[in-house]
C-alpha cells in the first residue's frame with residue numbers, strides 16, 4: 001500500500017465556503033490560505049471529457065437546465081459556474097479536470113479526486129479521469145487519493161493504477177464495509193460526519209484504515225470527531241477548522 005501523509009483538514013470542493021465549489025478559484029482559495037490538500041468531484045460530459053462538478057443536475061451551480069451527463073464538453077465550457085456564489089466570480093468556468101490538476105500541482109497541493117459518476121457512467125468516469133490524472137501527475141509526487149461512493153469506479157481505479165491509494169466513501173453505515181474495504185483494498189474510509197457513531201469510528205480504526213469525515217464546518221464537531229479517532233476532516237472552511245484542531249494531538 002502506498003504510504004500517504006494526509007493532513008487533518010482537507011479543503012472541500014476546493015474551499016467551498018470562500019469561492020464557488022469545484023472551480024479553479026476555489027482551489028486557489030484553499031492554496032491561498034495555506035491548506036495542504038483539496039477534495040474535488042469529477043464527472044464526465046456526454047462526450048467523455050472529465051470536469052470538476054458535483055451535482056447530476058446543472059441548475060444549482062450554473063443556472064442552466066438539464067443534466068450534466070447530457071451536455072458535451074463544448075456546452076459545459078460555456079457555462080458560468082461562478083455567479084451562483086457571488087458577482088465577483090461571474091465568468092468562472094466549470095474546469096476541465098486537466099486544468100484543475102495543473103493548478104493543484106502548480107500550487108503544491110495534494111489532492112483527493114472523488115469520482116462522482118453520473119448514473120450508469122461509473123466505469124467510464126474512472127477510466128477517463130485516471131487516463132488524464134496518470135498522464136499529468138508526476139511520478140515523484142505523492143499520488144492523489146482516489147475516492148468514490150461507486151464501488152465500480154473504485155474497482156476500475158484499482159485495475160488501472162493499483163498503486164494509487166483509494167478511499168471508500170460511506171454515507172449510511174454499510175453492513176458489508178469490511179468486505180468492500182478488503183476487496184477494493186482501500187487506504188481510507190471516508191464517512192459522513194453527521195451520520196456516524198463513535199463506536200463505528202472505533203470499528204474503522206480497528207481495521208487499521210485512515211478515517212476521514214465529511215463535511216465538517218463547526219469547530220466543536222471537528223474536535224469531537226478527532227477525539228473519537230477520526231484522522232482528518234473535509235471542510236468548506238478549512239482555515240477555521242484547521243485552527244480549531246491545531247492544538248489537538
Ligand code: G3P
Nearest residue numbers: 039041114147190214234
Ligand atoms: O469526498 C467527501 C465528500 O465530498 C463526499 O460528499 O457529496 O460533498 O461529494 P459530497
Ligand code: MG
Nearest residue numbers: 039040041114
Ligand atoms: Mg465530494
